[in-house]
Amino acid sequence: MIAEKIRAILAQHARLTTDINTLSDASDLYDAGLTSLTTVNLMLAIEDQFDIEFPDHMLGRKTFGSIQALCEAVEELVG
Amino acid sequence: MSTTDALQESYQRYLNQLFDAKLLIPSGVKGVYGRSGTFENVIDQFEQYVTRQTRDMKPEVVRFPPVFNRQHYAQTDHIYNFPDLMGSVHSFMGREPEHAELLHKFQCCGDWAHDLDATEVMLAPAACYPLYPSATGTLPEGGRLVDLKSFVFRHEPSDDPARMQSFRMREFVRLGTPEQALAHRDFWLENAQRILKSIGLDVQPVVANDPFFGRGGRQMKATQRDQHLKFELVIPICSEEKPTAITSCNYHLDHFGSVFKINSADGAVAHTACMGFGLERICLALFKHHGLNISQWPESVRKLLDLS
Numbered sequence: 001m002i003a004e005k006i007r008a009i010l011a012q013h014a015r016l017t018t019d020i021n022t023l024s025d026a027s028d029l030y031d032a033g034l035t036s037l038t039t040v041n042l043m044l045a046i047e048d049q050f051d052i053e054f055p056d057h058m059l060g061r062k063t064f065g066s067i068q069a070l071c072e073a074v075e076e077l078v079g
Numbered sequence: 080m081s082t083t084d085a086l087q088e089s090y091q092r093y094l095n096q097l098f099d100a101k102l103l104i105p106s107g108v109k110g111v112y113g114r115s116g117t118f119e120n121v122i123d124q125f126e127q128y129v130t131r132q133t134r135d136m137k138p139e140v141v142r143f144p145p146v147f148n149r150q151h152y153a154q155t156d157h158i159y160n161f162p163d164l165m166g167s168v169h170s171f172m173g174r175e176p177e178h179a180e181l182l183h184k185f186q187c188c189g190d191w192a193h194d195l196d197a198t199e200v201m202l203a204p205a206a207c208y209p210l211y212p213s214a215t216g217t218l219p220e221g222g223r224l225v226d227l228k229s230f231v232f233r234h235e236p237s238d239d240p241a242r243m244q245s246f247r248m249r250e251f252v253r254l255g256t257p258e259q260a261l262a263h264r265d266f267w268l269e270n271a272q273r274i275l276k277s278i279g280l281d282v283q284p285v286v287a288n289d290p291f292f293g294r295g296g297r298q299m300k301a302t303q304r305d306q307h308l309k310f311e312l313v314i315p316i317c318s319e320e321k322p323t324a325i326t327s328c329n330y331h332l333d334h335f336g337s338v339f340k341i342n343s344a345d346g347a348v349a350h351t352a353c354m355g356f357g358l359e360r361i362c363l364a365l366f367k368h369h370g371l372n373i374s375q376w377p378e379s380v381r382k383l384l385d386l387s
Contacts, residue, residue: 036298036299036302036303037156037159037299039298039302040159040295040296040298040299041295043295043298044294044295047294054297054298056297056301059297059298059300059301059302060301060302060305061302061305061306
């Protein structure tokens with residue numbers, strides 16, 4: 001469920017150069033065209049959608065590097 | 080006294096000392112000061128020292144004015160990342176009837192600035208910004224090494240004498256392959272420390288981030304730190320706990336290369352790196368550490384900077 005929502009957010013905000021439907025949950029989003037600037041859009045959209053706030057230590061590329069990593073971060077923050 | 084209050088008091092104390100010694104001249108605006116001949120001479124001599132130290136590298140010397148093309152500004156990410164720091168130049172572009180209206184507002188209400196329109200130029204936020212749009216095309220083998228200097232503008236009024244709104248930056252920029260850009264950044268991280276330590280400024284290198292704006296800016300700061308893209312050389316000026324960055328060394332990856340279509344000789348998108356000496360901050364650090372009277376500075380420093 002979280003993964004589906006994250007995929008929808010990615011499709012809308014991440015301006016990926018690769019079709020989101022061809023990516024697995026483990027695919028590298030930066031290889032798929034995510035940039036530092038579009039990561040900001042992605043972060044803000046995820047925070048709004050799930051009503052969470054990423055703490056500073058979770059703002060690195062590790063968290064935003066794949067759908068799977070994003071799901072794990074959101075699950076942790078939603079509690 | 081809170082830490083913030085103590086810091087404010089320390090800023091004000093040093094600022095007043097600089098005014099009393101007539102090294103800086105107040106303008107009524109925080110962060111905007113005149114400089115005395117003595118202050119300017121220290122900056123000139125430091126610059127000449129840097130020029131002597133870099134002569135063998137044969138950098139191309141390029142000087143841009145402190146304003147640059149608004150369209151080029153719009154191609155950078157500056158408006159996303161630092162909207163609060165930007166400086167946009169506006170002027171009056173109406174005819175006589177609009178002028179009469181402008182004067183009426185000017186004389187009675189004070190909100191005349193709303194009648195101005197944006198000109199073709201923005202104030203440069205860093206000395207290297209105007210360089211990248213001028214470098215579109217393919218770089219020579221070995222890339223380019225460019226020596227730049229300009230007044231730059233950042234709208235951040237502060238009582239900290241080291242946080243000026245209008246100040247000079249002397250930069251060395253490398254445009255080339257990723258290896259060349261990184262090597263430039265790493266070389267200058269060492270070389271700038273050597274230069275600054277030789278004049279008695281015991282700087283420390285730290286991983287740093289730019290002051291990206293807003294909620295989204297937190298993410299940009301984390302990414303920049305994560306990737307070690309920015310290093311600063313810091314030294315206490317007004318505070319031991321909150322030392323001031325007097326030089327920075329930055330690796331931009333292919334950011335400017337891709338925006339302004341700059342390619343390295345092998346055809347790949349060029350990577351860029353810049354290092355910048357904050358000239359006023361270096362001068363303020365020298366006066367703080369060696370005293371306000373140059374004749375009492377250490378002999379070795381006066382000799383290196385040719386200050387008799």
